[in-house]
Amino acid sequence: MAGGQERILRRRIKSVQSTKKITKAMELIAASRIVKAMGRIAAARPYYEELIGVVRDLSASAGLPKSVFLDAPPEAASKGIIAITADRTLCGAYNSSVLRSAERLSARYRSEGKGVVLITVGRRASSYFKYREVPTAASFFDVTDRPTYDQARSIAAPILEAYESGQVESFVIISNRFYSAGNQQLETTQLLPLDPEKFGPSDDTQALDFEIEPSPEVIIDPLLRMFVEETIFALLLEASAAEHAARQRAMKAASDNAEELIKTLSRVMNRARQDSITTEITEIVGGAEALKVGSNQIDQSYLLTYAGRKVSR
Amino acid sequence: MANSFAFSLVTPERTLISCQASQVTLRSGDGDITFMAGHAPFIGSVEPCVLTAVTSEGETLRAAVHGGFVHVAKSKVRVLADVADLPDEIDVDLVKASIAEMEEALMHSHDATIEATLRRAHVRLELANSRGLPIK
Secondary structure, rough: OOHHHHHHHHHHHHHHHHHHHHHHHHHHHHHHHHHHHHHHHHHHHHHHHHHHHHHHHHHHHHOOOOOOOOOOOOOOOOEEEEEEEOOOOOOOHHHHHHHHHHHHHHHHHOOOEEEEEEEEEEEHHHHHHHOOOOOOOEEEEOOOOOOHHHHHHHHHHHHHHHHHOOEEEEEEEEEEEEEEEEEEEEEEEEEEOHHHHHHHHOOOOOOOEEEEEHHHHHHHHHHHHHHHHHHHHHHHHHHHHHHHHHHHHHHHHHHHHHHHHHHHHHHHHHHHHHHHHHHHHHHEEEEEEEHHHHHHHHHHHHHHHHHHHHHHH | OOOOEEEEOOOOOOEEEEEEEEEEEEEOOEEEEEEOOOOOEEEEEEOOEEEEHHHHHOOOEEEEOEEEEEEOOOEEEEEOOOOEEEEEHHOHHHHHHHHHHHHHHHHHHHOHHHHHHHHHHHHHHHHHHHOOOOOO
């Protein structure tokens, strides 16, 4: 029946409309969070620059002392991967690209005959590997929405421990980097061992004769440990901003699709309504016509009968 | 000004203090050390302590610093701390409660993390005391 069709369509449009309201709200929330996350990245930058400056000055003044963090460590049984994903979905390919890349890298490590020490950040990575029964060394939740330095430190703890004890020869972080609101990229960043090039003298450092207390050999390890923590923190902040940006984009696409769907459904519904009106009119006209025709027939038959009677009389 | 220098206290999350100062005191490796204008280039570790800075206007600023590094070069003093607090961010009652809780925990077992946290709590309390807050 035509009226039933229309009712079903009306109900579907309503449900798409409420979905659109939700996706639109999520889009706006994500957009406001990008701004906050960008603010946090900016607030964290001075520390990073100062820290790298301290290590640079140290190396310019006394030469980079030996440290486990800088030199390529002896062959170890395994290599480490840190996968940073979000806690929630609805952010496009954000999570899946990290997971796919982590899978590929661990397959490569295994083909080299190395074990893989996997550390996950975010519920998505944790549940992905749990479902596939891939063992993880450590998992962290509730970080990427608003990362704090304390969290970065607790993530760094097992990494530093595994590295310093010589169980793991290197660590890489797979995460989304945030370049701008419109540009985020999946990147694999080398965390450990640190690249000594990074601490080479820059153009503006002049070799000052630094008084170093305690000695450079003693100070370098805590300094580099802090640098590792800071690198993790910076990548977490970027991942957080990238996540919000990805979510905003995904939700904008969803809202646009809902809009499109509403348009199409409305068109079909209007058509159905018009059809049912046309059918009704046709029925009424047909009925009236039939009535008209019918009454003529009655008349005629009546007349005929009457005439017949008349005739018979 | 000739007898002042740029001083900044930064943590990974934010910059707490950034000003012109004439004097900065903190605890380094072996003991307290005070930096004044024209100090020789210096890199050192910072132990948990209450940092005191006197600004070029003569105002005294304090902050609880929980370990980190100090870097002095070219009339700039920079303190990099993992964690630091300004006096008005400290909730004395909360700190006291957590100190009691941790001391209780330490009676039963020795945990290096709790000990470190306890040391921080004491530094916070010391800072709160130094600004003359009523302590119950």
